[in-house]
Amino acid sequence: MNYWDTSALLKLYVPEHDSGFFLDLIAGSDEPVVSSALATIEVLCSLFRKELSGDLRPGGATAVFRRFRADCREGRIGLIPYGQDVAEKAEELIQRVYARRRPVMIRALDLIHLASAAVSRATIVVATDKRQRNLASILRFRLIT
Numbered sequence: 542m543n544y545w546d547t548s549a550l551l552k553l554y555v556p557e558h559d560s561g562f563f564l565d566l567i568a569g570s571d572e573p574v575v576s577s578a579l580a581t582i583e584v585l586c587s588l589f590r591k592e593l594s595g596d597l598r599p600g601g602a603t604a605v606f607r608r609f610r611a612d613c614r615e616g617r618i619g620l621i622p623y624g625q626d627v628a629e630k631a632e633e634l635i636q637r638v639y640a641r642r643r644p645v646m647i648r649a650l651d652l653i654h655l656a657s658a659a660v661s662r663a664t665i666v667v668a669t670d671k672r673q674r675n676l677a678s679i680l681r682f683r684l685i686t
Contacts, residue, residue, distance in 0.1 A: 543572045543685070544658035546668035547583040550576060550618070554584075554605045555591060559669075566667070566685065575619040577627075577657040579650065584609050621657040631656035634680060641679070651676050658682060 552563040567574060588602035597605065612618050621627065631652050638647060651673045658666055659680075666677040667685045674684055 542661055542663040543570065543574055543665045543667055544654075544661060544663035544682075545574050545576045545580075545618070546654055546666065546670060546673050547576065547580045547587065548670040548673065549667040550580060550584060550609075551587055552669070554609055555588070555597065563667070572665070573619055574617065575621055575658075575661045575663060577654050578620040578622045579653060579657075581610070581613070581620065583650070619661075621661050623653060623657070626660050627653065627656045630659050634659065638676070638679060645675065645679065647676060648672060655680055655682070 549563055551557075552560045553567060585602075585606050588597065588605050591597045592599065592602040609618075613620055634656055635647060635652055638645060651670075654673065655666070655677055658677075664683055665685055666674075666682040668674050668677065677684055
């Protein structure tokens with residue numbers, strides 16, 4: 542199973558220089574795409590930031606978000622709810638990371654995403670965010686890109 546971080550999911554909906562790579566990746570895979578339910582809010586916030594900065598036309602954030610939500614409803618993107626299982630996995634993962642000889646600083650949402658990936662039994666993480674990728678690597682997820 543492939544776990545997609547919000548940084549990669551956005552490239553499916555808003556054209557960026559590397560969006561083609563991610564569109565090809567999803568088109569060429571038989572693996573289901575999953576992400577945290579928190580990605581819904583992250584996508585929405587990112588889309589409105591893009592609209593405010595002029596990267597999307599007025600009203601574009603709402604239109605793109607509708608497409609994203611439709612893909613989630615129709616099962617093209619599975620959303621892992623934040624529940625007790627994710628919270629417990631996050632506690633386990635943070636203890637592993639901070640017990641390392643060289644601990645790394647962790648952002649809460651990165652940890653929740655990777656705990657969601659672990660709960661969903663994903664082995665591959667698709668992300669463009671550098672800190673997210675570093676943490677995924679430390680936790681022994683395979684990375685794409």
